[in-house]
Amino acid sequence: MTSVTEVRRPAGPEPGKRPPRRVVDHGAWFLVLPALIPILVLSVGPLLYGILLAFTDAQSGRTEPTQWIGGLNFRDLLHDTLFWESFRIGLVWAVGVTVPQFLLALGLALLLNQKLRLRWLARALAIVPWAMPEVVVGIMWRLVYNPDAGILNETLRDLGLGSGRDWLSGLATALPAVILVGVWAGMPQTTVALLAGLQNTPRELHEAAAVDGAGAWRRFRTVTWPALRPIALAITALNLIWNFNSFALVYVLTSGGPGGRTRLPMLFAYEEAFRYGQFGYAAAMGCVMVAVISIALAVFLAGRLRGGDDA
Numbered sequence: 001m002t003s004v005t006e007v008r009r010p011a012g013p014e015p016g017k018r019p020p021r022r023v024v025d026h027g028a029w030f031l032v033l034p035a036l037i038p039i040l041v042l043s044v045g046p047l048l049y050g051i052l053l054a055f056t057d058a059q060s061g062r063t064e065p066t067q068w069i070g071g072l073n074f075r076d077l078l079h080d081t082l083f084w085e086s087f088r089i090g091l092v093w094a095v096g097v098t099v100p101q102f103l104l105a106l107g108l109a110l111l112l113n114q115k116l117r118l119r120w121l122a123r124a125l126a127i128v129p130w131a132m133p134e135v136v137v138g139i140m141w142r143l144v145y146n147p148d149a150g151i152l153n154e155t156l157r158d159l160g161l162g163s164g165r166d167w168l169s170g171l172a173t174a175l176p177a178v179i180l181v182g183v184w185a186g187m188p189q190t191t192v193a194l195l196a197g198l199q200n201t202p203r204e205l206h207e208a209a210a211v212d213g214a215g216a217w218r219r220f221r222t223v224t225w226p227a228l229r230p231i232a233l234a235i236t237a238l239n240l241i242w243n244f245n246s247f248a249l250v251y252v253l254t255s256g257g258p259g260g261r262t263r264l265p266m267l268f269a270y271e272e273a274f275r276y277g278q279f280g281y282a283a284a285m286g287c288v289m290v291a292v293i294s295i296a297l298a299v300f301l302a303g304r305l306r307g308g309d310d311a
Contacts, residue, residue, distance in 0.1 A: 047290070053283035060277030073284035083285060085260070086268040092175070093264055094244040097182035102236055104183065105190035110224075112191070113198040123195075130188035138252025141181045142168070168254050174261045178253050185249060186242070190235050197231040198224065237300045241293055265289055 054073055058066045077083055112123050129137065144150050145167040153164025167177040201224060209219045247266040250256070256263035256271070263271075265285065273282035 050283045050286050053280055054287045056280045058279040058283070060279060066280075069280070073281050074288075076281065077284050077288065082260070083265070083268055086263045086265050089175070089261070089263060090244055090265045093179060093182070093246070093250075093262075094240050096175075096179045097186065097243045098236060098239045100179075101183045101187050101190055101239060102232070105187045106194055106228075106232075108187070108191045109194035109198055110220075112195055126191055127188040129185050130192075132185075134185065134248040135252055137181065137185045138249050141184075142253060145177060169258050171258055171261055174254055174258055178250055178262050181253060182243060182246065182249060186239065190239060193231055193235045194228060197228045201227040233300070237297065241297070244293065245289070 055068060055070055056066045057069050057072075108126060112119065112126060116122065132140075144152050147153060147164060147166040147169075150164075152167070156162055156164050165173065167173045205223045206219055209223050214222065244264075245266055246264060247270065250262055250264055251267060251270075254262045256267040266289075269282045269285040269289075272278045272285065
């Protein structure tokens with residue numbers, strides 16, 4: 001008795017035949033171009049031009065042609081103590097704004113997630129600072145901090161806590177005062193992101209934890225925070241980048257003063273370019289800031305991917 005063994009061939013083209021060609025839909029590129037062209041023209045193009053400019057001695061008002069000088073701007077920048085001091089101030093500003101911003105936004109999001117009367121009105125009022133341009137916010141807070149007729153000093157006088165002070169001109173108070181404004185102005189966007197995460201957390205998990213006897217803190221630690229953690233990490237990383245790159249708000253409030261106590265790196269680069277005309281040197285500063293932000297973002301993304309793999 002003979003047995004016939006059936007040999008199954010792997011799926012694929014038969015021997016001697018070419019595999020079918022993948023059909024590329026070239027029409028899809030025309031759908032992407034309206035969004036791709038502005039990015040290339042307004043973002044990628046200026047970035048590449050700024051990197052190129054950093055290796056030249058470009059200055060305003062000079063009649064001689066711009067020369068290629070290699071890494072001389074970066075060498076000078078390495079020994080520029082004023083720039084590194086502004087870099088330190090920028091880090092203090094970014095962390096000093098981002099951390100309180102997140103903690104206050106988390107508390108506000110937890111509050112707005114409760115079943116309150118007129119909750120819709122509270123949510124609308126919570127995002128009002130987000131709808132205001134940074135220049136308007138800066139002008140408004142300059143009036144609040146006004147040493148003669150500002151509401152802050154008037155309140156302190158009425159409470160008998162002193163005659164007030166010039167908050168934005170004091171060497172010890174300028175940076176904390178500006179940080180307070182940054183926290184107030186940036187808190188709504190963090191609140192909205194965290195509130196969206198809270199609303200996507202299944203209520204059944206909270207109810208099951210409550211049935212098991214878990215208190216409010218334990219429910220937050222075991223149910224709420226694990227659901228919010230990806231959103232919290234993402235919004236914190238974005239806030240650090242946005243705050244480190246801040247310009248308009250601090251420029252309107254203090255213009256980098258007094259004595260450079262609030263001179264952020266972006267303000268320093270702006271002054272070098274448009275006040276002193278050192279375009280090449282300012283472009284080198286911009287390259288350093290882009291490199292630092294890129295490294296920080298790469299570390300964050302690597303940590304997120306590693307965390308996702310571990311999960």
